[in-house]
Amino acid sequence: MSAVDDVSGLTGPARDKVFQKELVTLIPHLRAFARTLTGDATQADDLAQDALIKAWDARLSFQLGTNMKAWTFMILRNQFYSDKRRSWRSTQLDQEAAERTLMAVDDPESPVALDELRQAMAVLPAEQREALILVGAGGFAYEEAAEICGCAVGTVKSRVSRARKAVQGILEAGAYDRDGRAAGEAMGHILGEAERLSASVR
């Protein structure tokens, strides 16, 4: 691949410049990954900024011409877990988030709550959530997601599959219905919206 060869020999400021130019284009994706991972805009931007700083500091360990998006996502992910270890216990099922969410939903005064999918995502175990985000939204192949998460491809596949089933189950159970909506309406809502969206996508 000659394009790779062109940049891989660069050093010093010229290399930094090439690195930075590509890194800048990844910022929106890092923010999106952080947002969907944490479910919180402020926390997400802190996380994404930390990841950006780390990526810059580690720029010499990155080989230009290889997949910078996957590399930065891995940095962000590692940062997320190290933050989480510090503040929370890392459990399979995020029980606290689940309880907070359910409480918020039960509260009729609850202001414009997160939409149903966000809520469903929030109660997924973190590793299922990240797998679903990477493969289902981030555009990564299973192999790439496995590299990012540091696990086997089969593990990613099974996490994605379990995450999908869980999200669907949560939505269908109507656990997040509010304002007297009938059970299962969350799913109906998503179906309707997806239909509307798919009309405008691609």
Add this chain to the structure above:
Amino acid sequence: MMGVGKVPFIGNRKGHTALKRDRTTKYGEEVRPRADGMIDQQQNSAGQRPAEGLDEARLRQRAIGVKLRQMFDEVVNEPVPDEFLEILRRADGGQSGER
């Protein structure tokens, strides 16, 4: 350096082509929305052409997939807050010292 040394190097591993930049991805789904608002079937692996009466569960999975991407893309399409660019401006100034 805040432990970045622990970040494994993921490019250029022998025998690995998975991280090539131009790899196509499929969101791991078997289907994608079509522009006409219908749902198109697209197999990941050689599979049977889906029946006309679409499996309800699959339809729902697809809907979730579309919604998930929308959720992600919403953020991607937001303007980047200036703090992000500021980080790189500062980093660049401190590092290269030129320009």
